[in-house]
Amino acid sequence: MIPAKFDYVRPSSLDDAVRALDEGGEDAKVIAGGQSLLPLLRLRLSYPELLVDVGSLGLRGVRDEGESLLIGALTTHDDAIRDPLLAAHCGLIAEAAGRVADPAVRHRATIGGALAHADPAADMPAVMIALDASMIARGPGGERTIGAEEFFSDYLTTALAANEILTGVRVPKLGHGWGYRYEKFHRTAQAWAIVGVAALARRSNGQVAEARIGLANMGSVPVRARAAEAAAAGADASADALRSAAQHADEGTRPPADLHGAADYRRHLARVLTARALAVASGA
Amino acid sequence: MSRANITVTVDGVTYTDDVEPRLLLVHYLRDRLGKTGTPIGCDTSNCGACTVHLNGESVKSCAVLAIQADGAEVTTIEGMADGQWHPLQQAFHSEHALQCGYCSPGMIMAAADLLRSNPRPSDQEIREGLEGNLCRCTGYENIVRAVRRAAEAGATS
């Protein structure tokens, strides 16, 4: 209910933020919107000694980079839902952002925070691996880019060093022919996905030329359903054909078994939801 | 820092206080400022009873640190009436959209935020807009009616 004590700084420059994080070591944690972190602190599941609040660093908003968009880490989910650049060029992110939690949480929860928290049951990580997004990180040694699949290394664990801050995420502009769909299967509106499927499909001549599928809550990290992607490539953009392709969706996954779903049920859902998502994404 | 000075404007009045970083905004409002109109219902940001407006947007005040509200404007249920009741307060009353009333402050604040961005929501949009606010008494039927009625009355926030 009440967090344990911690110190707090709110640096006004990225360099100061990195320095504070570096000096704080393993006991320092970044806080942005706090929508993932604060519940953990209140239940005393996490005991950082220092919170580095990155809320004053700007880093909010979407920038057009020509071939790609750069989403500032502090862009909120609500920002993402309304952003005209995302709507025009990467609607999957806007759609998925609208499925996260509820409006009040979305006003605070940031895209960067959701990615850095790296809960495999969350929606944004699955979306970003489907997009082959690149994470931009800043540390004492400077800036580096980390590919999405490499970024999500384990349950609640990213490739970020303890002294690195995620400053933004670069996503491709989906060009002509690309459709998308985020399918979130959950028991109640606020609940986490039992399984989530982020699907992109490029349609060409009544067929799916290329598909990309990211799965939420099918492992300790978000997973690309590569076997299903391969099966979908070249398939007719029809519900039946895509359903066949989607039978491969759970290959290579190790879905968890918990209160909300057994492993075999999750595998089944992954297949069903992938079929549905591909059908919508390809306009079948 | 292990303590900080914050300045927050709440329901039109500006306060300056010395707080621990871990002090939750909802506790700051209730225990330090005496603004007990905003209740606490859970510890995982699910129930929404603590919903207030922070710089014009709904937030769950149990999931915001008071220190993060430094320099911000907060509106609570106690700031919604402006000489007379806000149309949502009126509509909740006239549609019997509350029974015990514990969820009502948060529900009204969330509904106000919904109408700000969607002045003419469908019933489905009302239900989805309130998905972050739990009520155990009303079954939501009259809450939806109240929000619809407030929208029809032209309430846009």
Next chain:
Amino acid sequence: MTADTQAAQAEQGRARLRKEDARLVTGQTNWTDNIVLPGMLHMVFVRSPMAHARITSVDLSAARALPGVIAAFSGADFADEQGSLPCAWPVTEDIVIPAHPPMAVEEVRYVGEAVAVVVARDRYTAADAAALADVSYEPLPPVLDLRTALDESSPKVHAEGNKSFEWVFAQGDADEAFRGAPVVIERNYRQQRLIPSAIEPRAVVATDVGGEFTLWSSTQIPHVLRVMLALVTGIPEQNIRVIAPDVGGGFGSKLQVTAEEVLAVLVTRKLGRPVKWTESRSEGNLTVHHGRDQWQRIRIAADRDGRLRGLSVDLLADMGAYLMLVTPGIPLLGAFLYNSIYKMDAYSFRCTGVFTTKMPTDAYRGAGRPEATFAIERIMDELAAELGMDPLQLRERNWIRHEEFPYTTISNMEYDSGNYEAATARARELFGYDALRQEQNERNLDGDPVRLGIGISTYIEACGWAPSRILGQLGYAGGGWEHASVRVLPTGKVEVVTGTSPHGQGHETAWSQLVADQLGVAFEDVRVLHGDTQVSPKGFDTYGSRSVAVGAPAIFSACEKVLAKAKRLTAHMLEASENDIEFSDGRLHVRGDPEKGYSIPELALATFAAHNMPSGMEPSLDSDATFDPENFSFPHGTHLCAVEVDTETGQVSIRSYVAVDDVGKVINPMIVEGQVHGGIAQGIGQALYEEAVYDDDGNLVTTTLADYLVPSAADLPSYVTDRTETPATTNPLGVKGVGEAGTIASTPAVVNAIVDALRPFGITDITMPCTPERVWRAIQNARGNGGAA
């Protein structure tokens, strides 16, 4: 005399907007956690992380050393004064009621049981100090499965064993009824454990000023609590004041005498300073008493034409680790309702109460009657399927006909009135029953992957708790009467003091309406006082849908006494005979001469001055009354639910929900409808979303609202509701009560609908909550077994 006032019954049946709302919609509320007193300290409990263990040591030295901590206590510190939390219903003579110390001293028996308490200057320091408590445990084996807890080999929760009681009832010869019955079916149903989840967490504030104690608590039962605190602590009753300020929902969960309330009193006494305790949601999920938790074995015998011969019910009921206030009685509240609205030749009921190392169970909306209604309404659908009959037709064949009331059932309940035909006809009409059946058939023939199901619940409920004499026969320690005082102030305003204790039910409004009608005063001129034992000294509080059925008649009686006094005074002042005085249009006057007379306010002023009183009459109109009902009241209704089941994912969505309830006459139909809405939502919650889950070590897994899924507006349908009105004959107002009816009715309506949708696959049951996974798995299993679809 009040029969003359037909014209003045402006308030009965009127959808008055509520007086309570003004403070609630503006945040000017008075929740217990709002209370701040000078010098007040904050309590935080240290709770057992073990389901079953011996406490080997409690070291609070680090907690005490934390700056800002005033004191810390273990169970040993209170062993001599804390007594045992009470069980007010020893349902059998040989019932095992183990000692239940508010704070564990030697042994803990459920995760969350209090083992120590820390008291500090502020809630944050108290939380930190509690985390520093060092308690050592020697683990003992948990007892978690109700079905094996009575085995010889099972570990023991208590030295006396795991069986608390066995209670039986039978009428008619069940063996005879089953023997040779052409159709006998048996089903096993699981009533899962639920967490009531009122949105206001519990809170307590306690003060001891020179031996005079005040306890504010988020409670449904200030009066009962006062008596119980006196009995448990030995503090003289006249020195205890209990106040229920604004209370944010109860649903039975705050019908309790809790460890935290008793310990708050003991701590304030020890420290001589006010103390406050406020629970967190996760603490509450662990330690607010849980609801339901039964295994049910139901057998029904019938003729081929569907006529019921007999019903046999065998329950295993999970008490949890201890018996709390009403724990053993809850499953028995349904004992007389399994036969429901149906006629039959024999009925037998057995319930075994069993201890487990889990949080104790106790009342939760419906308290025993949802369990009963679920069992009978589910098996009626099963029987209909077995017989190839329409399930509504099967019910109609067996229910008590409208002309047959009053009717004494096979379980010895005398139903005073009802009209199952009318409610069902209206429900069918609103629902579009025939069209939906047709659509269902078409979808089944098409092999549509989204199936349609129709669920029925023709329920009855027994509420208006309760005739005291019957409570005595059942072994319940308390009574069931209710008390009211009506005072007319010198300026003509009215104060109504009620023994009911509302926590959302709108009594300030409804009782104002009642009194306005009875005394011919304005609705706005009435104030209802409740919830504080110093203000309302007598009552049995609010639960069991009793407030309108028992509390309102008490107010009515008090008003009658006021009118009798008013009549006597009027006769004197007009120099007329009392027999010639009548009350109409808010005035007492000589019959036929309405000009010459007085209103109640005028007469009250006359008694204030007392210049012209009849000899022998005290100068006051104020009157008290206590009403003890002769019988329970029997609301009933028909709920119809249409669900769509996505057979690919198992997802269930409710397409439409219709409720036609008969709660007799109503004072405020808006409040009644709201109760139905809220009740339905909780019943749907049980059917689809909610379960308190313990893991194999006895840890509660569903400790937060992230895992215990209370539905939001986005997860529930809209409800179509209507009423029929068959007045109760057991109180002058004809009212029956409605607080729990929606919950009692709705769960089987939903589950019947799901099973109805899946019956073509050969599925005959889904265990609640009917999660998508469970539905999907049932379909897989049925297909694997060759179930066609």
